[in-house]
Amino acid sequence: MLLHKPADQKYYLGISTDGLFVFFDEKKRAFSIEGNSINSYETGFEIVTSIEELIKGLPRIGARVPCLETRDYTRLMNETKLVDFSDQIDEQRMKKSGDELKNIKRACKITSNVMGEVNDHLKPGILESELERRLKTSGLEESHGTAFDFIIASGKNSEMVHAKLKDRRIRAHDLVIVDIGFKYNDYCADMTRTFCLKPNHQQFEKHALIMQAQEIAIRTAKKNVKFKDVNSEVKQFLQKNHVSQFMPYRVGHGIGLEVHEAPFPENEGLLPSGTCFTLEPGIHIPGFGGIRIEDDFVMRAKAKQLTDAPRELKP
Structure with missing residues (x-):
């Protein structure tokens, strides 16, 4: 070969x-x-x-x-x-061994801990680039590097799915997407949360909708279910709530030695036990901003969550 x-x-x-x-x-x-x-x-x-x-x-x-x-x-x-x-x-x-899973869990733990620090750093006036620098510095102490280029997207920048990091100052009413991931022994984690220092009613409402979408994805993702069926359930839920057109990407992807690897929702195959993957519904609305929530999972009888940090917007 x-x-x-x-x-x-x-x-x-x-x-x-x-x-x-x-x-x-x-x-x-x-x-x-x-x-x-x-x-x-x-x-x-x-x-x-x-x-x-x-x-x-x-x-x-x-x-x-x-x-x-x-x-x-x-x-x-x-x-x-x-x-x-x-x-x-x-x-x-796709099917991770015990050693592979240990490395992924460690990467997820480090990433979760750093995500839990975001609220400590997030203050009005901080630059997106400064927030990124602080999060990287924190995670690099225990990890073996970053899994990808972090996305810190606030305000209008959050309207873009793959926003480029800018020297933009974060404001109190901005939606702030934080998409980060660290590696451990070459295995990757990938996690996203959305923050806002002073969220309004509409921001609360839309954020709650995306939390619901992720919960639907988690309930649907079971052993020997097709990934594309998980994607369809989430898309249908968002369509019923008239926002599906603002999620121009699939609901997740596999993780491992690459941060984006098989399985993908467009594949016809089932989700076998031992598969590690993300579930990341989100919306990016012009004039409003973006919201995305992403966690990592391993498939057992059902999806078992590997990343863990608060999802809710703080009032």
């Missing part, structure tokens, strides 16, 4: 090569490929003179085919059939 994605390399081999190819054979030997140089992870020195020599005589090789097709390695496959193993890789990575 040829592995290109660093997360796939980490999953199968416990290492990643930052963009290089890794050839993984039936004897579970691993060789990195850089240009025409082949190196063994066991010996640390060059053992094969060319990629052609490494794959010569193999009837087929598994890989994430789209990754390979964007590179120049398809020219090597004249005598070898390239088989797309994307679905098989995703299916294996």
Whole structure:
């Protein structure tokens, strides 16, 4: 098998090569490929003179085919059939082992603790960038880095789904979306809360609606239920309340070595036990602002929550 994605390399081999190819054979030997140089992870020195020599005589090789097709390695496959193993890789990575789950739980615990500190830092006049800096500093003491670029989006910025961090001063009546996540041993957490220092009635009302939407998602997410059915239930609820057009994204995604990985709601497969995923309903309304609530879960008989911090708006 040829592995290109660093997360796939980490999953199968416990290492990643930052963009290089890794050839993984039936004897579970691993060789990195850089240009025409082949190196063994066991010996640390060059053992094969060319990629052609490494794959010569193999009837087929598994890989994430789209990754390979964007590179120049398809020219090597004249005598070898390239088989797309994307679905098989995703299916294996979806079901987390005990050790994987320990790492994800630790990442979720760190992220939850930092999210619980937001109200201590959130004051009128603080810059979005300053709030981000404080939260990162707090979490980096125990974590192994951030899982993604944090989103701190206040006021008009919160109307955008993927707002860019700005030197904007947060005001008392702003809705403030805080989307953060830390890593532990390369495994990711992803969590979102919405804050407001002085919420009005409409903000309370819409925020309560999104909390309800997440509760519906949690109740619907059960072992061997399709993720797309969870997504449909949430969308139908929001449609009944005339706000579905303001949620232009799916209700969640898988988490693990990548902060966005399988399963996704558009997939036809069921949610098997051991799958870790997010549930994150939200709305982004022009002229009003954005509200999003996101937590991480592991599938058992039903969805078991891994992240934990207050969701309610404080009056």
